[in-house]
Amino acid sequence: MDKENTYYGVKEIARRANVSIATVDRVLHNRSGVSEKTKRKINDIIKELDYQPNILASRLASKKIISLAVLIPRVSEETDFWEAPMKGITRADSEIKKYGVQVTTFYFDLNDPATFNEQASAILDGHFKGVLLAPSFIEESRKFVRACREKKVPFVFIDSDVPDEDNLCYIGPHLFQSGYVGAKLSTYRLKEKHKVAVVNISKETDSYNYLQIEEGFRSYFKDHNLPIEIIRIDIKDTDSLSVTRDLTRALHQHDDIEAIFVTNSRVFSVAAFLEKSKRTDISLIGYDYLKENIAYLNKELIDFLICHKPEEQGYRGLMALYQTLVLGAPVEKTHFMPIDIVTKENQAFYQN
Amino acid sequence: MDKENTYYGVKEIARRANVSIATVDRVLHNRSGVSEKTKRKINDIIKELDYQPNILASRLASKKIISLAVLIPRVSEETDFWEAPMKGITRADSEIKKYGVQVTTFYFDLNDPATFNEQASAILDGHFKGVLLAPSFIEESRKFVRACREKKVPFVFIDSDVPDEDNLCYIGPHLFQSGYVGAKLSTYRLKEKHKVAVVNISKETDSYNYLQIEEGFRSYFKDHNLPIEIIRIDIKDTDSLSVTRDLTRALHQHDDIEAIFVTNSRVFSVAAFLEKSKRTDISLIGYDYLKENIAYLNKELIDFLICHKPEEQGYRGLMALYQTLVLGAPVEKTHFMPIDIVTKENQAFYQN
DNA sequence: TATATTTACGGGTACGTACCCGAAATCAAA
DNA sequence: TTTGATTTCGGGTACGTACCCGTAAATATA
Incomplete structure (x- = not known):
C-alpha cells in the first residue's frame, strides 16, 4: 500500500554525479555557478534517467508566483454580461492562489479597440506567465496573441474563438x-x-x-x-x-x-x-x-x-492555464459550452 | 514576486486551538485519539477559516498510493482495437505513477458478459479509488457502476456512454x-x-x-x-x-x-x-x-x-481520474472525441 | 607572494502535510 | 495506593524540490 521507490529524483542524480543536490538544481534551472564539465555530466545523467521533476514538490518549494493576466471587456452601463465570467475568474482565483497563482485583470472598452490595444501591450510589458482573453476584436487579438506566442506565453480564448492561432484552448460556445x-x-x-x-x-x-x-x-x-x-x-x-x-x-x-x-x-x-x-x-x-x-x-x-454558461467560461479558462502551468497536466484544445435555452418559464432556475 | 502569506494551513489551526499539528491532522482525517472536546474546537476553527488543504503538499507527504482500476475488453484474435486505448492508459500510468497512482487493468471477453461480471466484482473487492471502464455491456455496466457509486468510487466511461449514470465523465465519440x-x-x-x-x-x-x-x-x-x-x-x-x-x-x-x-x-x-x-x-x-x-x-x-482517437480516450480517461483524485481539479463531464475520417489516401498519416 | 575577486559547489532549511513514536494524562483494576 | 491499560496528545522527521548562505578553490590583481 506504500509508494514504490523506483522513482529517481534530484537526489539520485546528485549521488550519481558526485555533486550536491544544489548543484543539480542549478543545472536543472540553468542558473550560473556550475562548471561546464560538471554541467555536462549532470545533463547526461538527467537524460539517461529521463528525469521528470515532481511538479507537486516543485510548486510547493517554489517561492515564485505564477502571474496570469486576464483581458476582458469592462462591465459597462450598456451591458453587464462580463460580470458572469468575472465571477468565474474570481472563483478560480481564490481556489488556486494558494498554489502561487496571482491573477491580474485588465479591462477594455467594447466600443473602443484602442483600449484593447493599450491593455494588451500593458500585459506584454508586465511579464505574465499566461493570458486569458476574450478576443472581441479579431485583428487586434491576432496581433496580441502572436506577440504572446513569440514570448512563449500560453493564452486561452473565452466567449469566442479565433481560428488558427496556436491557443492553449478555447472555452466557449460552438x-x-x-x-x-x-x-x-x-x-x-x-x-x-x-x-x-x-x-x-x-x-x-x-x-x-x-x-x-x-x-x-x-x-x-x-x-x-x-x-x-x-x-x-x-x-x-x-x-x-x-x-x-x-x-x-x-x-x-x-x-x-x-x-x-x-x-x-x-x-x-x-x-x-x-x-x-x-x-x-x-x-x-x-x-x-x-x-x-x-x-x-x-x-x-x-x-x-x-x-453559454459565461461564469463557467471564466472559471474553466483560468483553470486551464493553472493546469498547464502549475500542474503540468494536459488540456483539451476545445471546450464547447452548453447552448442553453432560457425562457420565461425556466429562467428562475437557470444556472448562469 | 513571492507568494503571499494570507493562506491559513494546519499550522494556523493548531496555533489557534492550542494543540499540535499532529492533532489537527488527526481531526482532518478523522483518525482516533482525539477527545470530543478538542475535536469540536478544531472543527470549529476549520470551518471558521474555511480551511482548504494544500493538495500538492498532501500528496507529496502521503505515503499512500491511489489505486485505480481499468476494465476494458481483452485484445483478442478477432480484434486488436483495444490495443490503442491500452497504449494511452499505459502512457498516462507512466506519467502519474510518481504521484502515487497505481493502475491495475482487468480484461473481459467481448463475447462473454459473464467475464465482465467476474472482473467487475474483482474490482469491487479490491478497494480501488477510481475506475475507468468501457461499458460494452450496458446492463452489466449499470449494475457495476451503481455498486461503485455506493462505495463512492468515481468512474469514467470511455468508448461508449451509459446515459444517466452518475459518472465522473465520458470520453468518447458523439x-x-x-x-x-x-x-x-x-x-x-x-x-x-x-x-x-x-x-x-x-x-x-x-x-x-x-x-x-x-x-x-x-x-x-x-x-x-x-x-x-x-x-x-x-x-x-x-x-x-x-x-x-x-x-x-x-x-x-x-x-x-x-x-x-x-x-x-x-x-x-x-x-x-x-x-x-x-x-x-x-x-x-x-x-x-x-x-x-x-x-x-x-x-x-x-x-x-x-x-475516434482510441489512444487518447485511454489516456484522457485515466488523467480525468488523476485530476479529481490527486489534483482535486474539476473535470468536464463530457469529452467528445473527434470523428476522424480515414481513407486510403490519408491513412498513412493518421494519428490513432 | 600576498591580497582581492570570482567561480564552483555543499550544507541546510523551508514549503504544507502525513504519520511514526514516545510520553503524559487519565482511567481501570488490583 | 500501586500497577497496568488506555486515551490523548506533541515532537519530529519525511516527501522532493527550491534556494539562501557560507566557504573552499581557482583566478586575477597588487
Missing part, C-alpha cells in the same frame, strides 16, 4: 451551432409571412464571431428547406437611439418580419424598441442572461434567450 | 453524430438503386451504443430527404462463418444494396466477405484503425474508416 439553435427558436411563432431578421448590434460588424452565428442561423433554414427570407440588419452604433433609428427603418422597409434574432446580448435594446413601438407580434430571440434581458423575457417581449 | 457522418460517407458512391445496409456485428444487438449510431445514421437521410431504403442486418455471432452466412442471405434478399455501413470495428469481416464474393461494387464504411481494416482500406474494399 458559434455555428448556437446560431442554428437560434434559427430553430425563431421559427417557434412563425406563421405565414416568412420573413425573419438577423440583427447584429456591434461596432465590429464582420467579426468571425458574428459570421459563424449567422452561418449557423442560415444553415438551419437551408437544411430544413424553409423558404424563408432572411433580412440582415447591421447596427454599428450600440446606443438606444441608433438602434431605434435603424430598426424603424428596417421594419418600415420589411413590414412583414415575424421574428428577430439578435446575435449578441444587446437584445434588450431591441426589446425596448419593440415595446415602445408596440410590436409584440414579433418573436424575439437573443443572447445572455442579463438583468435587462430577463426583465423583457418576463414581459414576454423576448421569447428565448440563449446562454 | 455516437449519434458519428452515425450521421457514416451516413454521409455511405452516399459517396451511391448511384440509383438507393438501398444501403447498416450492419451490426455484435453479441449485444440492442446496445445503447448501437442504437445511437443507427439513429444518427438514419437521421442523415431523413434530414436530407433522401428516399433511401435502409436495411438493418443484425449478426449476432462474430465469427467469419456467421458473418458470411448472414450477409449472403441478406444480399440475396436485397440484391440492390449499394453501400454497407458497419457500426463497429468488425468491418474487416464484411470486407473479407465482399472480397470473396467479388462484390467490389458495394461501398463499405466502418470503424477503427485496425491493421486488418487498413489492409482492406488499401485494397479499396473499404472506402472509409471512422476513428
Whole structure:
C-alpha cells in the first residue's frame, strides 16, 4: 500500500554525479555557478534517467508566483454580461492562489479597440506567465496573441474563438451551432409571412464571431428547406437611439418580419424598441442572461434567450492555464459550452 | 514576486486551538485519539477559516498510493482495437505513477458478459479509488457502476456512454453524430438503386451504443430527404462463418444494396466477405484503425474508416481520474472525441 | 607572494502535510 | 495506593524540490 521507490529524483542524480543536490538544481534551472564539465555530466545523467521533476514538490518549494493576466471587456452601463465570467475568474482565483497563482485583470472598452490595444501591450510589458482573453476584436487579438506566442506565453480564448492561432484552448460556445439553435427558436411563432431578421448590434460588424452565428442561423433554414427570407440588419452604433433609428427603418422597409434574432446580448435594446413601438407580434430571440434581458423575457417581449454558461467560461479558462502551468497536466484544445435555452418559464432556475 | 502569506494551513489551526499539528491532522482525517472536546474546537476553527488543504503538499507527504482500476475488453484474435486505448492508459500510468497512482487493468471477453461480471466484482473487492471502464455491456455496466457509486468510487466511461449514470465523465465519440457522418460517407458512391445496409456485428444487438449510431445514421437521410431504403442486418455471432452466412442471405434478399455501413470495428469481416464474393461494387464504411481494416482500406474494399482517437480516450480517461483524485481539479463531464475520417489516401498519416 | 575577486559547489532549511513514536494524562483494576 | 491499560496528545522527521548562505578553490590583481 506504500509508494514504490523506483522513482529517481534530484537526489539520485546528485549521488550519481558526485555533486550536491544544489548543484543539480542549478543545472536543472540553468542558473550560473556550475562548471561546464560538471554541467555536462549532470545533463547526461538527467537524460539517461529521463528525469521528470515532481511538479507537486516543485510548486510547493517554489517561492515564485505564477502571474496570469486576464483581458476582458469592462462591465459597462450598456451591458453587464462580463460580470458572469468575472465571477468565474474570481472563483478560480481564490481556489488556486494558494498554489502561487496571482491573477491580474485588465479591462477594455467594447466600443473602443484602442483600449484593447493599450491593455494588451500593458500585459506584454508586465511579464505574465499566461493570458486569458476574450478576443472581441479579431485583428487586434491576432496581433496580441502572436506577440504572446513569440514570448512563449500560453493564452486561452473565452466567449469566442479565433481560428488558427496556436491557443492553449478555447472555452466557449460552438458559434455555428448556437446560431442554428437560434434559427430553430425563431421559427417557434412563425406563421405565414416568412420573413425573419438577423440583427447584429456591434461596432465590429464582420467579426468571425458574428459570421459563424449567422452561418449557423442560415444553415438551419437551408437544411430544413424553409423558404424563408432572411433580412440582415447591421447596427454599428450600440446606443438606444441608433438602434431605434435603424430598426424603424428596417421594419418600415420589411413590414412583414415575424421574428428577430439578435446575435449578441444587446437584445434588450431591441426589446425596448419593440415595446415602445408596440410590436409584440414579433418573436424575439437573443443572447445572455442579463438583468435587462430577463426583465423583457418576463414581459414576454423576448421569447428565448440563449446562454453559454459565461461564469463557467471564466472559471474553466483560468483553470486551464493553472493546469498547464502549475500542474503540468494536459488540456483539451476545445471546450464547447452548453447552448442553453432560457425562457420565461425556466429562467428562475437557470444556472448562469 | 513571492507568494503571499494570507493562506491559513494546519499550522494556523493548531496555533489557534492550542494543540499540535499532529492533532489537527488527526481531526482532518478523522483518525482516533482525539477527545470530543478538542475535536469540536478544531472543527470549529476549520470551518471558521474555511480551511482548504494544500493538495500538492498532501500528496507529496502521503505515503499512500491511489489505486485505480481499468476494465476494458481483452485484445483478442478477432480484434486488436483495444490495443490503442491500452497504449494511452499505459502512457498516462507512466506519467502519474510518481504521484502515487497505481493502475491495475482487468480484461473481459467481448463475447462473454459473464467475464465482465467476474472482473467487475474483482474490482469491487479490491478497494480501488477510481475506475475507468468501457461499458460494452450496458446492463452489466449499470449494475457495476451503481455498486461503485455506493462505495463512492468515481468512474469514467470511455468508448461508449451509459446515459444517466452518475459518472465522473465520458470520453468518447458523439455516437449519434458519428452515425450521421457514416451516413454521409455511405452516399459517396451511391448511384440509383438507393438501398444501403447498416450492419451490426455484435453479441449485444440492442446496445445503447448501437442504437445511437443507427439513429444518427438514419437521421442523415431523413434530414436530407433522401428516399433511401435502409436495411438493418443484425449478426449476432462474430465469427467469419456467421458473418458470411448472414450477409449472403441478406444480399440475396436485397440484391440492390449499394453501400454497407458497419457500426463497429468488425468491418474487416464484411470486407473479407465482399472480397470473396467479388462484390467490389458495394461501398463499405466502418470503424477503427485496425491493421486488418487498413489492409482492406488499401485494397479499396473499404472506402472509409471512422476513428475516434482510441489512444487518447485511454489516456484522457485515466488523467480525468488523476485530476479529481490527486489534483482535486474539476473535470468536464463530457469529452467528445473527434470523428476522424480515414481513407486510403490519408491513412498513412493518421494519428490513432 | 600576498591580497582581492570570482567561480564552483555543499550544507541546510523551508514549503504544507502525513504519520511514526514516545510520553503524559487519565482511567481501570488490583 | 500501586500497577497496568488506555486515551490523548506533541515532537519530529519525511516527501522532493527550491534556494539562501557560507566557504573552499581557482583566478586575477597588487
